[in-house]
Amino acid sequence: MNSSMAPAKYQKPPQLPPKFTATTESLIADTKRLIDRSRGVQDAIVKDVSKEKASFESVLLPIARDDNKMAIESHIIGFYQAVSTDQALRDASTEAEKLLDDYGIESSMRQEVYDLVDAALQQKEELDPESKRLLEKEYKSYVRNGLGIPIGPKRDRFKEIKKRLSEISIVFQKNLNEEQGGLWFTLEELDGVPDDLVSSLKKGEGENEGKIWLTFKYPDLFPTLKYATNAETRKRVFIENENKCNQNVPLFKEAIMLRDEGARLLGYNNHAEFRIEDKMAKLPKTVDDFLGDLRTRLAPGGVKEIAKLLELKQADLKERGLPKETDNYFLWDHRYYDRLMLERDFSLDQQKIAEYFPLQTTIQGMLKIFEELFGLVFIEIVGEDRDALADGGKGSDIVWHKDVQVYSVWDDEGEGSGFVGYLYLDLFPRDGKYGHAANFNLQPGYIDENGKRRYPATALVCNFSKPTPKKPSLLKHDEVVTLFHELGHGIHDLVSRTIYSRFHGTNTVRDFVEAPSQMLENWCWTPSQLKSLSHHYSHLSPEYEAAYFESSGDTKKPAENIPHELIANIISTKHVNDALFNLRQLHFGMFDMTVHEPESHEALEKLDVSTTYNKLRKEISKIDGPEALDEPGKENFKWGNGQATFGHLIGGYDAGYYGYLSSQVYSADMFYTVFKADPMNGKEGRRYRHTVLEKGGSQEEMDTLEDFLGRKPSTEAFYKELGISK
Template sequence: MTPPNSRKPPQAPPTFTATTQSIVDDAKRLIERSRSLQDQIVSTVQPDTATFANTLLLQAQDENDMALETHILGFYQAVSTNPALRNASSEAEKLLNDFSIESAMREDLFRLVEATLKKNEPLDPESRRLLEKEHKDYIRNGLGLPAGPLRDRFKEIKKRLSDLGIQFQKNLNEENGGLWFTPEELDGVPEDVLSGLRKGEGENEGDLWLTFKYPDLFPALKYAKNSNTRKRIVIANENKCNQNVPLFKEAVVLRDEAARLLGYPSHAAFKLEDKMVKTPKAVTSFLGDLRSRLTDGGLKEIEVLKNLKKADVESRGESFDDLYFIWDHRFYDRMMLEKQYSLDHQLIAEYFPLQTTIRGMLQIFEELFGLVFIEIVEEQRDKVVESGKGSDMVWHQDVQVFSVWDDEEEGGGFVGYLYLDLFPREGKYGHAANFNLQPGFIGADGNRRYPATALVCNFSKPTLKKPSLLKHDEVVTLFHELGHGIHDLVSRTTYSRFHGTNTVRDFVEAPSQMLENWCWTPSQLKSLSQHYSTLSPEYLKAWAEQADENAARPTKQIPDELVTNLIRTKHVNGALFNLRQLHFGIFDMTVHEPTNHEAIETMAISETYNTLRREISQLEGPEKLGEGNEWGHGEATFGHLMGGYDVGYYGYLSSLVYSTDMFYSVFKVDPMDRREGRRYRHTVLEKGGSQEEMKTLIEFLGRPPKTDPFYQELGLA
């Protein structure tokens, strides 16, 4: 068999050559093409002649073809350095969303789909699922309402919610705030971070500009010795996007109104109807049970951390206030790991240079799932891309591209394209996420269309003296997002609607959460590691310049002692970590399950957010200092609840139940079991959302999922 790296992929990669004009023009062209198809269907098919083939299949194939372009049209707003291009991308997404709402509320199409459903044709399971979901979606989009003012109002709400979501995320992507600090105020922050901060001029001469981007924000909160510095950062970060405050409030009010128009008691009831848990009662019961189990542990963890804070502030001649604030937590959590567990995150990061860590992760996926990753380096791209111009293949020069293949055991075929966009820049999406660029599906000609997927992250950029180095939590984040990317790549569905991570929200995180366990397995951690000083003579020299003169030269791989110390800390302060997740989940349910519509109209959202944070996490905030409960507006920075995770944030915790069960039951004894890895690939990842997710779980586990491993892992059994 021809080795993959000497074969040309059977499908050219997508290109990124859009202009501000072409993005909008392309969106309009796709809309017009799709609308013409819909008009043609309703003009040639009657309810008595409607079949799956002449009604739904044609629309599904159109949806497949549209997705090849629409995902990329909307992607530019998350990654482009050109503000005009980002604006055009947002405009295109608005046009496409409005058209999607219009299509979903076409009564003439609904009548044909309903007639098709009633005929009960023999269909393959995925087509049957598509038909049933499409029928239900029409009803959930207002076609169960009588034509007239009520339905018109529902459509108006849907369009406004789309606009609010686009503007909210645009504000977050384009947020470029920060604070000026003197070097003294940033005492304790690692030199690697300080050297990368913008230097002040004029009235800010000698000061440093600390942004709210993760590579600046988290090290400052972990290492800045000055508590007032950390307090200023926390408060400013919670107020960095206050223009989103009214957008969020309007969105939750409109969601509630829309749900009640459809006859649901709340937006939560509406959203959960087609999720794995089905009802708000099941979610609140799960979150409430977890909160009751975690609260005592959280209080005990705070007492230990307060003692650490007391010793620290008194050692500096300051008086201890017997309080533990949110701006204290990352600092003393880090100090505790160093003092009590001999854990130096800066030292551990030296063993995880970004590029060698990525290579190690891809090797794990190769061995486990039967894949081969071939990087398409810059000088090779001209031969791969159809235009012959390699730069067309990426949206920014920092982006890496891989062609992905099956290994010989899996048949040696092409799988798809993987893109990595790993460093922060102005206007870029500010968190870590996986974006589908083009889905996989079976085309109208019967041929397979291969996917393209992108990881968009924000890790620290390399410097002349050091490569980009990952803290262990960043290693976990990268592995998690790569897990979504693998899910996207290896999925095998007929329709793009069910491809890859297009599952219900309370399952979608489970596959990636399960893979996080590999980052806590000694053998895998060692295989991922390589001390940066061993990468080149220049890095070795740079390491020697900053090391103690008597320091021993680092080993190539991370020492066993460091690995042991790291793994011991997996659940240190775990109750506080999970209480923070509970705060987000319970806030999400609180704003989406009001007792009546007036309750959400009059709810003080920011006050609710901050009050719940204090009550659930047990960490004090500025309200303890008399600044009231409206000191910050964290909901305005919470992209999840405006980006599809509304009444879905509980899924990060509930899907941990499934992911932990899968790992404990199948992989814990041998995480690199090739046979089980391939079975997992074909039984879980390959299915995407093409069948009920619970069915997928039961097929893999051989039984319904259990909660016992989840509570055992958290020490709450």
């Protein structure tokens, strides 16, 4: 509901939302002020505390409190580069983030602070569990940042490596965000691609008269790979997309070389060993065994799926009177024939399904599910209520763009009616905006120095198609799943209750962080939930109703909720070509491990990364790339540089991409054990909220999981769900 209609107790949040009124100057000035304050806190500790007097309270608490205050501003400073429409503001945000990263490296390498943290650890004080964890993690992070390396050239080199890696990661992501590539196509070449998309594309002039410009952004790319009937078009789009950011190729290679060198300086055998040590898996061997076992179990399924898809491809070419190509099933065939199979064998009509999931009603439906499960209330803040919260400013000050929706989130009466935090939704593509779907923490929650709770703010940034006068934004089922998944991260971020911002919300280890959101995806495959989420767009307004009749030629209005047979169709397709989907994830995960656990530094230097990437994909997924058209024995795997478009491995998932798969093991286990029988069980929902989500990263994630399951986790449910249990 919106705020003006909300019960009085939900109208006035106890904490004002942040403002988004930064200028290029203020971003840099604020960043310098934060850095100066933080440096001052550390200087004071070094000056005033002797090793003998070092304790949690004298050394770690002031640093943790400074971290808390820093996060309240720094996350937003870095957020502008993902969402601002102003190039100068995005650049300043990137610049500010670089300053913060450099300062982070400098402060994480302060010998005299490390010595005091070490001394505090030696005190072996009785601390509450979260403070004890903070002390241990803080100590370990100094060691991992090179302070275990004796002072001298080796340590200086390690510091240089850290700095350069931070630069690489910023430039790599910026190249991806600012990527403006695309291809000119004639209308004929785009035959089959949905009209809505084709009519929205830029028209060519001059030498490109009569052509249209197709970019590599998801809303252009995926429908083209899914629907373009011309295989040559799909091939061009696919290969060019793999080559859209080739300036990242040398950066990727440099990053893996530097990581390897850094890990060896710290005394590890490789970067994977260094990274996995403090995750749930603990050892690279655990990860390699898990991925290897999964590959063995999935491989036969993948081969079967390809055989069926190839059959479909041959039949399709024959039907269209086209010559049979070769007996290959290509990478650029997959989205097309996967979709065709779903339509033919399962009569799954994505466009028809999308009519039942207009973006706004779907979001309302999702929020309702979270309200029922977790005991929450979402109040949309609109109009004058925005002005009231802008603290003397304008209502537009509390959002970064006019399209952004903002909600205040509360506990319902059963949970005590307290304030929870702010949720923002930024749903449509814009130039220069972050191109995928993600959840960004804007401000973490924590307990401040007066023992008062500070509340979080979190944002969902997505790229769904914009509404038009004839059609609202309509979501395909996979987009409904994506939205629910990202909203899951948002809820995790909102309901978390930790003492320190460092452990807030999704600040868990990487091989667990996806589990809570992946578990919630199950609700999008549950008939009753799908029905309650759906709302045919012709029921939204007389204008949309008229437009529907006009475009569909129907004379009768469809039912308001999605009919059972469509739901049954969706659910029957959950595991279609699932082995291939998971083998694709496995390719990313195994490639990630391959480049991060080389036999030696020299071996890594010789490694041809692009060849490794493409060859591994062929070996694992069994789908052909262009190399299949080469002479046998002379296959050239250098046709694309997918690793250069793969932000995850540079942006924090290095030696961690397997986390998507291992999180799925945990999420399947939680869902099957606790929710499958009754997905809307509010008692279990609240137990999940308090046992799992609330804890954030404030305790060992394995303990969190065991508390909730009442036992150690098992892979059984995951394999059962995939239909490959032994």
